[in-house]
Amino acid sequence: MEEMIFRITAVAIPAILAITMHEAAHGFVAWHYGDDTAKRLGRVTLNPLRHVDPFGTVLLPALMYFTTGFVFGWAKPVPVNFGRLRNPRADMVWVALAGPGTNIALAILSSFLSGFVDPDAGLFQLWLKFMLQVSVLVNVILAVFNMIPMPPLDGGRVAVGLLPDALAFPLARMERYGILVLLGLLFILPMIGNELGMDLNVFAWIVWPPVEWLIGLIEGLTGNP
DSSP states (O other): OHHHHHHHHHHHHHHHHHHHHHHHHHHHHHHHTTOOHHHHTTOSSSOGGGTOOIIIIIIHHHHHHHHHSSOOOOOOOOOOOGGGSSSHHHHHHHHHHHHHHHHHHHHHHHHHHHTTOOGGGOHHHHHHHHHHHHHHHHHHHHHHHHTSSSTTSHHHHHHHHHSOHHHHHHHHGGGGTHHHHHHIIIIIHHHHHHHHTOOOOHHHHHTHHHHHHHHHHHHHHHTOO
16 A cells, blocks of 8 residues: 555656646746736646646546556646737747646756655655656656647647648647547557557657657756666
């Protein structure tokens, strides 16, 4: 039981913090650029209760970490009225980048702090070291995954803001069903592959290589492999 509590808390806490700060960053940057929708609804806050989706923020990331080795989850989306931004097309890019950028900053901070923790100094220090290591992994995965250039992910909104109209408008129209396509690629396709005896793990192909590269870069920057 103690080991289960050790592992669950060490995964759940950084996952909740990562997703909470990701969403709060979207709301804060949108407010900065003229849309106070999230602010008026109390979503520009670090209070996780304002952002947490019990299944998507807590249960699913923990389940996936223990069963697959990677983490996927979501919080309640922060509402952004892009039409209220002062320069909607350009400002949308900064609003979208705020979430993944915050996750990268958290990963760097977690890696840096882990260098001050001696896991041999006691159970708490061992738990803290493990939690900080999980934090690096969770935050990098969230940043990389969210930068996949498909709406409604942040990378899709960045692409819509940067691409010429001929490409941006068709991509923007994918937002209504983009998440279904992603879930199908990440979960259903690998299940079909297992039945057929084929490796159809799209996550491993697309997301894991940049995740490993970024973690290596962060560990190099902080000096804490």
